Amino acid sequence: MMTDPNSSNHLVDFHEFYYEEFNDTDFSNFTFVPDEKTIPCSSITMASAVNISFSVFYVFIFLLAIPGNVIVGWVIGSNRRLLSASDVYLFNLMLADTLLALILPFSAVNVIHGWVFGNVACKLVSLVKEVNFYTSILFLVCISVDRYMVIVRAMESQKAQRRLCSGVACGLVWVLGLVLSLPSFYNEAFFDKRMFNQTICAERFETDHADEWRLATRIMRHVLGFALPLVVMLSCYSVTVVRLLRTRCFQKQRAMKVIVAVVVAFLVCWTPFHVSTIIDTILRAKVVQFGCTMRTSVEVAMFATQNLGLLHCCVNPVLYAFVGEKFRRRFLQLLHRKGVLERFSLSKSSKSSSLTSEVPSSFL
Amino acid sequence: MTSKIISVCVIVFLAFLTIIEGMSLRGLAVDPRCRCIETESRRIGKHIKSVELFPPSPHCKDLEIIATLMTTGQEICLDPSAPWVKKIIDRIIVNRKP
Numbered sequence: 072m073m074t075d076p077n078s079s080n081h082l083v084d085f086h087e088f089y090y091e092e093f094n095d096t097d098f099s100n101f102t103f104v105p106d107e108k109t110i111p112c113s114s115i116t117m118a119s120a121v122n123i124s125f126s127v128f129y130v131f132i133f134l135l136a137i138p139g140n141v142i143v144g145w146v147i148g149s150n151r152r153l154l155s156a157s158d159v160y161l162f163n164l165m166l167a168d169t170l171l172a173l174i175l176p177f178s179a180v181n182v183i184h185g186w187v188f189g190n191v192a193c194k195l196v197s198l199v200k201e202v203n204f205y206t207s208i209l210f211l212v213c214i215s216v217d218r219y220m221v222i223v224r225a226m227e228s229q230k231a232q233r234r235l236c237s238g239v240a241c242g243l244v245w246v247l248g249l250v251l252s253l254p255s256f257y258n259e260a261f262f263d264k265r266m267f268n269q270t271i272c273a274e275r276f277e278t279d280h281a282d283e284w285r286l287a288t289r290i291m292r293h294v295l296g297f298a299l300p301l302v303v304m305l306s307c308y309s310v311t312v313v314r315l316l317r318t319r320c321f322q323k324q325r326a327m328k329v330i331v332a333v334v335v336a337f338l339v340c341w342t343p344f345h346v347s348t349i350i351d352t353i354l355r356a357k358v359v360q361f362g363c364t365m366r367t368s369v370e371v372a373m374f375a376t377q378n379l380g381l382l383h384c385c386v387n388p389v390l391y392a393f394v395g396e397k398f399r400r401r402f403l404q405l406l407h408r409k410g411v412l413e414r415f416s417l418s419k420s421s422k423s424s425s426l427t428s429e430v431p432s433s434f435l
Numbered sequence: 436m437t438s439k440i441i442s443v444c445v446i447v448f449l450a451f452l453t454i455i456e457g458m459s460l461r462g463l464a465v466d467p468r469c470r471c472i473e474t475e476s477r478r479i480g481k482h483i484k485s486v487e488l489f490p491p492s493p494h495c496k497d498l499e500i501i502a503t504l505m506t507t508g509q510e511i512c513l514d515p516s517a518p519w520v521k522k523i524i525d526r527i528i529v530n531r532k533p
Contacts (some may be wrong), residue, residue, distance in 0.1 A: 080488040082527050085502075089480040103504075104484045109512045111470035111501050234522065265489050265499070266467045273466050273494070281493035362472060373466075 084187040112363040113266075122183055124316045128378065129179035132385050136172035139388030140165045146402050149221065156217045156237035157330075163241045164333075171203040185269035186260045193260040193272035201252035202245075204292070208341070209244045211334055213237065215307040218330060222311050251295060275364035282355070289352055292338045297325065297345050304334060332394045333387055340383035344376035468514070469495035471512035478519050482506070488527045500524065 080090060147162045148155070175194045177188060186193060216236065224335050254274075262270045276284035308331070316329060330344075354361055391398040470489070484524040495511050500520055501511040513520045 080490070080527060081444070082486040082488075082523065082530070085483050085485050086482075088523075088526055103477075103479045105509060105511050106473070106475060108473040109471070109475040110511050111499075111510050189494070193495065248455065249437070254445075263467045263494075265470060265495065271467070276493045276495050277492055278496070281498060364440070365470075 074306075089373070091237070091253070096105070096352040099190070108362065109169065110363070114368055125182045125378070126179045129175045129182070129381075132382060133172050133175040136168060136175075136310055136385035136388070139385055140169040142402065143388050143398075146398060146405060149405055157214050157217040159237040159241060160210045160214045160217065161333075163209060163244070164387065164426050167206045168209065168266075168387060170199055171381070171384040174199050175384075178381070181272065187258070187270070190260045193258050194256050197258035197272065197274075198252055199314060200247045201385070202253040204380075205296050206244055206248035208296060208337060209248060211337055212300045213240050213244065213303040214330055215311075217333070219307040219311050225313050251291065255283075255290075257284070261423065281333060285355075286352065291343055293349070301338075309395075310395050325351060328346070329333045329391065331396045332390045336386045339379075340386065341380050343372075344380045347376045349374040447469035452455035467494040467501065468494075469497050469500065471499045472495065472508075472511045474500075476517040476520075479511075480519065486509075486523055486527070488524060498524075 143165045144162060147158050147165070177192065177196050180187065188196075210241055257274050258272055259275050260270055260272050261275060263273075274285065274288075275281075312327065347369065351373055353359060354366060354369055392402075461484070479502075483502045484505040486500060486502045489501065491498055498515045500515055500523065501510050502513050503510055513523070515521070515524065
């Protein structure tokens, strides 16, 4: 039936059909000027340089994120006996970011050639993106709750118990992230003739209920993947910061700097995505009047903000390196232990005894 | 050490740019959606060269009829509910049957 999709819906010999059907001899002097609003919107056609730039951007993030996160994992893992609950959460956050980074090469090829990896890879890549989306913010929520428990509720003495709880919490977060990401299996590779005229990897719900499904998954992302976690985090941190300012505990205040930096980075990377998705949802519902220009602007915004979100997977290692004093010290200590920084051994020896006496986290 | 790493990265980037420069480039693929925002219902058949029908899909509930104009080659959206356009739709559907 659909052996030739190009001709089946295309009426090329329209002129013959028209005179045959309408016997139209009127309107001979009718001068038709198309209404600009009735011109169909085209897909975003970027200059070659832009496509290449995005592809290089993906590769660059990949090259930055993999070694960065591996170093983070190494620093945390090498300190296994002294792991704090926050370390466990940050380690899992590192895992989520590394997982996301591993799929960036797919995006690099996709932006140039369209989707050439088939259906299974399409579903898996979409699943990884979705899982990272949920687990990243949920791990940050775990950290904020943990900080609240330690600083406000003074649960410092039960460190071993907290670490066990953090292990269980991480398992629950991964399971929850996986469950919330199941709608991503609706993504599949298909040839889109309407807009892109190439094979793409995108959500493809049943035609009759596509709008309802899309709306449901988006609301779930906004509420469970952003708004609710944000409320919990801001609540915990506002109480925690107030308490810290009251007690003047320098060490804990310094620890909070790293966490605040991580949270701010997350919000900077992901808030624009939620805003542009909400606008896109409003446009799709045709609640407001709009033209091609606005529609195209929203499409560009959606694409740009998604990439800003992807950028998040290489941001945390950079933050640890610049904001986390103890991370740097710990990292240099490891390098020294491995003999990489042999010449610095003399200057570090005086500090090593004080470092040994310190029990707390590699980061906080 | 650092300079070596930077050199390797730069070389990789340049090689990558060289490779992809020769490949064909496409538009950015984001979620597909409807192409027609408003439609033309006036009877403009004399000005049309060809017509293409886009059935409803998961990404666009609307049935979209896009005509290519004769003189300019410009595309324009036709109103699927207009009687004269319905005849075009019927013809396309008939053509589709084996």
